[in-house]
Amino acid sequence: ELYNFRQIGADTKVYGVIGNPIGHSKSPLLYNAAFKHVGFNGIYLPLLVDSVANFISTYSSPDFAGYSFTIPHKEDGLKCCNEVDPIAKEIGAISCMIRRPVDGKLKGYNVDYLGAIKAIEEALGASNGAPASVSPLAGKLFVVLGAGGAGKALAYGAYEKGARVVVANRTFGKAKELASKVGGQAITLAELKDFHPEEGTILANTTSVGMKPRIEDTLLPKEALKHYALVFDAVYTPKLTTLLREAQEAGSTIVYGTEMFINQAFVQFERFTGLPAPKQLIRDVLARNT
Numbered sequence: 001e002l003y004n005f006r007q008i009g010a011d012t013k014v015y016g017v018i019g020n021p022i023g024h025s026k027s028p029l030l031y032n033a034a035f036k037h038v039g040f041n042g043i044y045l046p047l048l049v050d051s052v053a054n055f056i057s058t059y060s061s062p063d064f065a066g067y068s069f070t071i072p073h074k075e076d077g078l079k080c081c082n083e084v085d086p087i088a089k090e091i092g093a094i095s096c097m098i099r100r101p102v103d104g105k106l107k108g109y110n111v112d113y114l115g116a117i118k119a120i121e122e123a124l125g126a127s128n129g130a131p132a133s134v135s136p137l138a139g140k141l142f143v144v145l146g147a148g149g150a151g152k153a154l155a156y157g158a159y160e161k162g163a164r165v166v167v168a169n170r171t172f173g174k175a176k177e178l179a180s181k182v183g184g185q186a187i188t189l190a191e192l193k194d195f196h197p198e199e200g201t202i203l204a205n206t207t208s209v210g211m212k213p214r215i216e217d218t219l220l221p222k223e224a225l226k227h228y229a230l231v232f233d234a235v236y237t238p239k240l241t242t243l244l245r246e247a248q249e250a251g252s253t254i255v256y257g258t259e260m261f262i263n264q265a266f267v268q269f270e271r272f273t274g275l276p277a278p279k280q281l282i283r284d285v286l287a288r289n290t
């Protein structure tokens with residue numbers, strides 16, 4: 001698929017994804033197609049960067065309007081912001097940076113979690129018909145597996161929506177630290193196996209367990225899964241992980257890891273452009289290119 005720009009001129013805003021490696025990223029295809037679709041005068045580049053600090057100080061003109069961050073630069077990116085959103089600060093990583101037109105200052109955000117939370121809310125909303133104004137996560141028990149970057153993001157996101165958070169992690173100290181920040185409970189992986197969640201509980205795996213090539217691995221026995229109303233897996237290679245397949249067989253609603261990526265792309269697009277994301281187009285571009 002060609003990027004196919006209409007016109008590049010003095011008013012064109014430059015965006016990009018900063019990472020290393022970066023060749024595999026689908027983001028340039030996705031954002032350029034979406035910019036064109038809505039008539040937004042911007043381009044979005046794959047940016048192979050060694051030093052985020054050097055890159056940011058070199059490209060400091062207002063035309064460089066915003067960036068996405070991917071592995072391994074999400075933490076470095078945070079250090080290069082003039083201002084950081086409080087949740088991104090807690091998580092310790094940013095997923096995007098936006099230059100404020102008025103003063104040229106760069107503000108960092110982490111919207112990874114919004115992608116996952118949005119996908120989970122939509123799946124829950126679809127099954128219980130809750131009004132859009134009240135999050136279907138409010139008051140629910142939300143079990144997060146893992147306490148790394150993604151675990152923190154999901155735990156903060158769920159907490160923000162009014163859920164009661166339980167964190168289960170291999171390294172229990174990290175589970176305790178995260179749980180205390182979101183007023184939640186920490187449990188060990190052994191305790192997780194016997195954990196009896198109440199009705200309507202949500203389970204979100206943010207560990208790498210189940211990722212290719214070790215696709216048979218899972219942290220929960222199948223019989224434990226029937227207690228969960230919805231299971232989300234941040235792992236998306238394969239799309240249908242063992243955890244998700246077993247959850248589906250146990251009768252739970254499932255949310256694929258790919259939905260986290262698609263939904264965070266919607267959120268970032270809206271922050272970059274101030275325009276509603278062309279959701280179907282973005283889904284189509286990704287489907288054609290994966």
Ligand code: ATR
Binds near residue numbers: 150170171209
């Ligand atoms: P990310 O930013 O994607 O969350 P991370 O910060 O490296 O990545 O975190 C990885 C998470 O997966 C951690 O919670 C890790 O548990 P530890 O804190 O004990 O390291 C968890 N994890 C990775 N491999 C695991 C395994 N084989 N079993 C259980 N947990 C695992």
